Amino acid sequence: MPVYHRPDDSRPTRPAPSRPKAPLWRKLLSFVGVPVLFFAITAGVIYLAAAPTVGPYVGLAKYLFSKEETSQPTNLYEGLANSIENATSVPFSQLVYPSKGDQYGQITIEGTSVDAPLYYGDSTRELNRGVATYADSVGAGIPGESRTVLLAGHNNTFFNGLQDVQEGSLIHIDTHYGSYMYRVTEMKVADYQDATTYDFTRTDENLILYTCYPFDALGFTPQRYFVYAEYVSGPMIDKSK
Template identity: 30%
Template structure:
């Protein structure tokens, strides 16, 4: 009986360890989310880049919203593997927020960009950022023109552009599948010029 008791104790200990680790990772992710939102709130007020924690090598640069599917996340700068663990991020190969060109945002298919599988052509995507030239928070609404599933080598959609555009990128298929041999692209164009976020907020309140 003694070997059996030892085996049972070892199984219970392993289970408790895995549960504790899962709880720790969940708490860590929740805390990171709170700190990232706080950093974005400061950036939205002052325009100065705010690291979410002292040793972070990234900072919030935008807020990404898709009203129809209830999506609302903070975008971080630099889509490195470390940064993508904490949220969607801007690819350095794309245009900067508020500048002419194709703004490229990436996110994991199992978390931050998993909701993109519910997108349809014609959906509205809202991007908010701080314009350092105008010293104000601005936003632009994009309309989804096309949704494509392509191979990793097919990068024509990510070529530099002179006109304004938005591309959302994630791996495919969605979910916990161990393999993701394809890429899911959401291609969108501006529904109009950028506008002051404060003006937009007041206009929305007036319509209520």
């Protein structure tokens, strides 16, 4: 029977090849770059999550404490409100029609805390400064145009007082061309995408106010609180003159 011999373990063995040392830039990337990248990503996520909540407050603070004259909108209302407040009609040729960003009035609602400047346009800039007027449809207008006047305000600032509105409450809007009064007829909660909440085909003077709902909500909410009001008094804009 053949005899098998084990391999001779006494033979010298080759040393294992050594791994090359990592370059210095890789070490720096591991100890510095990765934490910095992680911090940047985390900060970005926190900003995106918090922006809808703190945005209105930051914008309002900038408006209140800013000293830059160029950041202030044109104030058509200041010093002009009493000049034609008793007029029954306003010739369109004599009307200084507001541009986006202009303050052209003041809105107050009896029995509530609503008392805010009224701006033309409804961008973030106008909403952070007061009550904003929707201006991106030919069917939407300003008081006196015999159209739908659609006004928006933040639920946690200028329009927080809408929660105290009652049917029959009187809404006063003083503009640089006349004073208007509306009476509340209805309040309701609806989805922000519900297009039936307003009608830009109407040719009669009507007012709609809306804000985010619930009133104590922070950031984006899918619901809106609507207040509808009928025209009571105020000069009508005569576009034939």
